Amino acid sequence: MARRNLAHVEAGTVDQAPGVHRVPASNYTDPDRWLREIERIFRRLPLVLGFSVELAKPGDYRALEVADVPVLLSRARDGSVRAFLNVCSHRGAIVVAEGSGNASRFTCPYHAWSYDADGELVAIYKERDFGEVDRSCLGLTPLPVFERAGLVFAALDPDAEVDLDAFLCGYDELLIHHDFASCTLVGRQTVAGPNWKIAYDGYLDFYHLPILHRESFGAKIPSDALYDAWGPHQRVSMPDAAYRDLARKPEDEWDTRELIAGIWTIFPHVSIAEFDAGGKLYMVSQLFPGRTVGESVTVQSFLAPEAPDAERGKKIAATMRFLEGVVRDEDYFTGKRVQKALAAGAKKHCLFGRNEAGGQRFHRWVDALLATDDAALPELLRSGVE
Ligand code: FES
Ligand SMILES: [Fe+2]
Missing domain, CATH: 2.102.10.10 (Rieske [2Fe-2S] iron-sulphur domain)
Structure with missing residues (x-):
């Protein structure tokens, strides 16, 4: 992944899907489809429900x-x-x-x-x-x-x-580098959002960072994304010029901790992001369908590598408030308006660009899972959707 990232940095390129992908607007608003998603995705697949x-x-x-x-x-x-x-x-x-x-x-x-x-x-x-x-x-x-x-x-x-190994497709061997087993759970909060897929789309999308988040944190952040996939699970990272420095050292001296930046998603409903709050702070977002097709609930859990002292505790509390505000007032504020517009029948399709390969892959997996009965599920996990 690091080598691929560096190649993109050198070439000034990003990952691109073969074409622009259309997702029917009704996928976000149809209550029958939403019930099928709950049945065939949330009630069938293993979900991340907690932390060791x-x-x-x-x-x-x-x-x-x-x-x-x-x-x-x-x-x-x-x-x-x-x-x-x-x-x-x-x-x-x-x-x-x-x-x-x-x-x-x-x-x-x-x-x-x-x-x-x-x-x-x-x-x-x-x-x-x-x-x-x-x-x-x-x-x-x-x-x-x-x-x-x-x-x-x-x-x-x-x-x-449940065959967890078949479901994870080796992704756990990467997730282990976050070392959640020795972290401390330092906080948890909940944010109400739109349809779970509208909400989740935002976690796979860097395209919006310098635009929607320009006032809060995104003004100087590039919108370029690279996607790595293990079955339905995806890591989203940015082409990072720091890899040029790293490349001056032999590969066996590269420090894994410098290689794991980015957003790590676990299909169908989890996103892992890392922040600095006087030290490393993980925000793990778990998205759940809400009461209706147009609602979801996101539980944000915060984990730190060590138990925080009072000073650090204040920084963590401030970061939690900040991130709650960003997600509620920027991402989900916008997502709820998308929901309203699509529910009004204003558009027939949404578009996912060639630079939004992560969203494309996510929606392909959702479609494939809805079309796959239990007997064919192992084969789908083996063969994938591409
Ligand atoms: S003791 Fe649980 S329902 Fe009666
Ligand atoms: Fe966002």
Whole structure:
């Protein structure tokens, strides 16, 4: 990747897709299609739902809602990460309120059935009066879950046959260089956005940086992007003149830390960006479909390589406020207006230029996944969409 970047710097070129790609405007506004996306993408593929470091000790948990599905992540007694449908086996109440913490038991607020961190049903309130049931079959429903590169992946369908390696296409070997497993989670906030694909398009697009973000941070940032892909996952970087200096040294002396700049996206809904807040600060954005086709919710999690002191804490808080403002008032402000215009039927198509290869690839993958049934999914992941 670095060699390719340097070649682009020397030649003054960027990556270009073979042609301009048209995406029907209805892809962003059609409620039926949106439901199919939830079914075939969000409820079928493994999603990044958390971080290893927020589930550091046995009993640590995080309860969240993903595409309307209540999920509970926990660290079990044997140290492994577990994911469950956060739904009581008695009469379906949500067991753990959204949020995170540490607990030896999860007690349902409705009739006090309790579960342990392994999801086992360990107590039934007034069990003798309730009548005989087999507790061992009434634990929380487990979901497929994996820990990789400090990230927790889970699938929302308990019966999904997930081959995480096939899905990641080797991308985790790159993600590992961010070393999330030894970071500290230093903050989290939520931003409301337009249709999840309108929102996500912006994370694959450098074309807009010096224009839409000129007042906040983008005035001097070039709009040129290079895309590297592992299956549906993409890294977006800029041709970087600093590679010229690097190229004066032999390649085996190149420092990996200097080679991992850019935006690292994890299909279908995650973007990883690095900022300087008195030291390295990662913003990991997780996008989720909202209540309707025209809404999404973005959870921004902030991770730092070490636990911050008070001084650094202030810088991190200021950076978080800044980034919330940029995404809410620039990206999603604009995205919501795009949503409104397209919903009004103002255009039949949106265009993705040859310099927007990342958006082109993203939409091709979404289309392919909607058209692919479960049986053909492994083959699609093997062969890709190009
Ligand atoms: S629904 Fe959970 S204990 Fe009754
Ligand atoms: Fe942006």
